[in-house]
Amino acid sequence: MIELTVALGERSYPILIGAGLLGTPGLLTPYVPGGRALIVSNEVVAPLHLASLQRSLEGVQCDTLILPDGEHTKTLQTLNLIFDRLLESRHERSTTLIALGGGVTGDLTGFAAASYQRGVNFIQVPTTLLAQVDSSVGGKTGVNHPLGKNMIGAFYQPKIVLADIDVLKTLPERELRAGLAEVIKYGLLGNAEFFAWLEMHIDALLAGDSELQAQAVKICCEEKARIVAADEREGGKRALLNLGHTFGHAIESAMGYGVWLHGEAVATGMVMAADLSHRLGWISAEEASRARALIERAGLPVVPPEQISSGQFMTLMAVDKKVQGGKIRFVLLRQIGDAVVEADVPASLLQQTLCAGAALCR
Amino acid sequence: MIELTVALGERSYPILIGAGLLGTPGLLTPYVPGGRALIVSNEVVAPLHLASLQRSLEGVQCDTLILPDGEHTKTLQTLNLIFDRLLESRHERSTTLIALGGGVTGDLTGFAAASYQRGVNFIQVPTTLLAQVDSSVGGKTGVNHPLGKNMIGAFYQPKIVLADIDVLKTLPERELRAGLAEVIKYGLLGNAEFFAWLEMHIDALLAGDSELQAQAVKICCEEKARIVAADEREGGKRALLNLGHTFGHAIESAMGYGVWLHGEAVATGMVMAADLSHRLGWISAEEASRARALIERAGLPVVPPEQISSGQFMTLMAVDKKVQGGKIRFVLLRQIGDAVVEADVPASLLQQTLCAGAALCR
Known part of the structure; x- marks a missing residue:
């Protein structure tokens, strides 16, 4: 396993890179201090990797939200589905949002984490090569507007990024x-x-x-x-x-x-x-x-x-x-x-x- | 005129309090570095104070957006009207959003400023006593969700707060x-x-x-x-x-x-x-x-x-x-x-x- 650090003072965080990380018990649990999380994924990624991630989060009370897939879903309307779910399930300010998916999932979930109760804990588990090398690192989150891409969003850093190289095997x-x-x-x-x-x-x-x-x-x-x-x-x-x-x-x-x-x-x-x-x-x-x-x-x-x-x-x-x-x-x-x-x-x-x-x- | 400072390091900003500030030329212009602004107000406040604010912003290219009034408008849908307007009028990242109104206007406009292009310049001109003493100061912005008040938002500080005591004369x-x-x-x-x-x-x-x-x-x-x-x-x-x-x-x-x-x-x-x-x-x-x-x-x-x-x-x-x-x-x-x-x-x-x-x- 390779560990890098994004050095941003008190907002610094590690990036873990390696094979088989997704199912490794205990890797992420220290980053879920509240003991409660909402995993946001999509209908393509969830059947492949959700069970494995859930198993590795033993001891964390996990809810899941499976969104449709695709860049056209990166909208304020989809964002609101995350807020609906968080509030219906009474997630508190101490909760953690975990993005399991590609860039769209990460951008949506990150912006939801930045905005829910004005900011909750956030973890990126990128499952595409694009997300692993780019969108999951650096804190850019947001949604598209019909008149422009990524026009609405926030700079919001994750607490950790977990890049499991094995997931690339299932990537189209x-x-x-x-x-x-x-x-x-x-x-x-x-x-x-x-x-x-x-x-x-x-x-x-x-x-x-x-x-x-x-x-x-x-x-x-x-x-x-x-x-x-x-x-x-x-x-x-x-x-x-x-x-x-x-x-x-x-x-x-x-x-x-x-x-x-x-x-x-x-x-x-x-x-x-x-x-x-x-x-x-x-x-x-x-x-x-x-x-x-x-x-x-x-x-x-x-x-x-x-x-x-x-x-x-x-x-x-x-x-x-x-x-x-x-x-x-x-x-x-x-x-x-x-x-x-x-x-x-x-x-x-x-x-x-x-x-x-x-x-x-x- | 009284001047206070909210001391937040590089995010510090002044609060100006006094009578007749709204129409004083040049008070706000140094805080609109890009020379372009969108004033967001509502249909009750705009007829009373918008012209005066616009006159004082000589040299700034000002657009205006007049929203309906009331707490029930503090939603993601209304927020999106601000984004629509900003993008239709091609406001760039260097633009300034000015909230002219009460707490609802300030909260909506502040969250729009926090999120538009991941953050643009923001000024508060509170026109209710409640906004002057509370909601315009401190950087809490956001919208309501049917399941809870202020559940979606950001901590985002204005560059200046202008509290004109004269506007209280027109307050119901x-x-x-x-x-x-x-x-x-x-x-x-x-x-x-x-x-x-x-x-x-x-x-x-x-x-x-x-x-x-x-x-x-x-x-x-x-x-x-x-x-x-x-x-x-x-x-x-x-x-x-x-x-x-x-x-x-x-x-x-x-x-x-x-x-x-x-x-x-x-x-x-x-x-x-x-x-x-x-x-x-x-x-x-x-x-x-x-x-x-x-x-x-x-x-x-x-x-x-x-x-x-x-x-x-x-x-x-x-x-x-x-x-x-x-x-x-x-x-x-x-x-x-x-x-x-x-x-x-x-x-x-x-x-x-x-x-x-x-x-x-x-």
Whole structure:
């Protein structure tokens, strides 16, 4: 078992990474001080892993709430189902919410934990690669609004994150690929050596090599923990974690949440960011190709959907949380392993990037 | 103008108290760093004070959202109207939300500010006595759930609170009386001298003496600022501010939110807390009578509604946020000016308090 720490003063917490952690008795119980918990999961994950988690929580009085699955459920309405359940079952301020699932489950449950009685104990048990390497670490929680993704939420840190590598064995291949998008992101934005390592091991990671997967999860969590510790509330550096997300959120929103997986949209968004970085003269054509090639080898889409016009992209990107003074702030690449935030992008270059993938430019 | 500070480290903020502050140009503009704001008010307050506030915010690009009035509007659904408006008008993370209204407006707007894009700038301009002395100070924000009051929310501090005593002139008498309930609360829970001052000046305060009102608002804000600075997230001492609220929330919930004003329910709740404190042998019959008499002189109800059975009281109080380990924790009086939290109340004494006011005990 690997143990990392997200260093945030009195809000610091451990991330445990390893095989078989989910069913290990006693690992989580010290983090449920009130002796009572509500496990929130979804209808896909619960049949696979809920019983095992419950068994490991011996001595804790556990209620469970099984939500429908999918990004389209990440709404205030679903959030309210968690509050309904907590109040109907009379959970007190000393209760603990445990998220068992992917990013959607973690984001919803985390925001519920931040808001229920103005804040209760929270534990993340991520069951997708994407959640293990990204969404479960760092305290971003929230729900979507029809006009924008993750527009409503809170920064709220868990008490512990438990990443069981074994659960990746039950993950559908499409979800595994989507998770690899965020893995590749960490290489692109801040760790060229890790990017090269991924070029070497991408096939084995896709094939399900547990040791390499654990290694990748560890490196991504280290990268994220370092960035979050330096900038918990996204005043500066943390924005780099949004590499590919400005384009990606627009794709998710235009297609309807859940049609493209978040990781798929981010994958294409990163290719677009690399393309734009090249058009700005920042990275070479070869570096842009390396980025695109690795994303393609991971089985991820590298071209945005044809039906999104560049005008629609612009409209959707204008509500991004990183917009400042009306300017869209893009995360772009100075080189592989070195990302920066840039607000002054010439409209003509941006237009070229938006059109480059599409069959026609509308 | 009186200026106080709520001392919370980097989250410290000023409270300005005085006559005519609302229309004073430039007072608030330094607290709107992004140059853009959404003023949230309600249909009763906006016609009286919105134009004046807008004039004073020269140079700020202000949108406005006018909500319906009343405690029954303090819901997740109304909260979503604020998010709709913010996103439709493309407010960025650098925007400022300004609450112009009473406690409901402040609680809703504050929670929206805490959650929009995971937190934006927030200003409180309370226009009721209750909001000026209590709800606008200290960072408690949130909405109600059908199963409990203020069950969903956040601790989120404003950047400044502007309490204009002149607005109290336009306040309906019933609202003024309701505000005096919270004023009396500060005397009862921690300041016997202030309680005696109130016994002397209650008639003048009701008659609208601005200087005495400013004095009362100042003392209450000082008391609250002191308690909040010592215990921002209600780990201990802050719970004392809930004197009268455990009974009071049950009354509000049983009657339907808004039928009794919050201050009216708290007034009766304080009489019940004093009664229970006397039955426990803590305060004398004379002290309990003094508490009841002052509340009665303020024109506030001192007996709970007959239709609430003691069983219903118990059920509703069991979901109070202060419940711990299944035990209801009451804020009770050791003497006037000295409140404590007590979880071990004999059921028989509690039953007597619940029945004392009712015509019959059911």
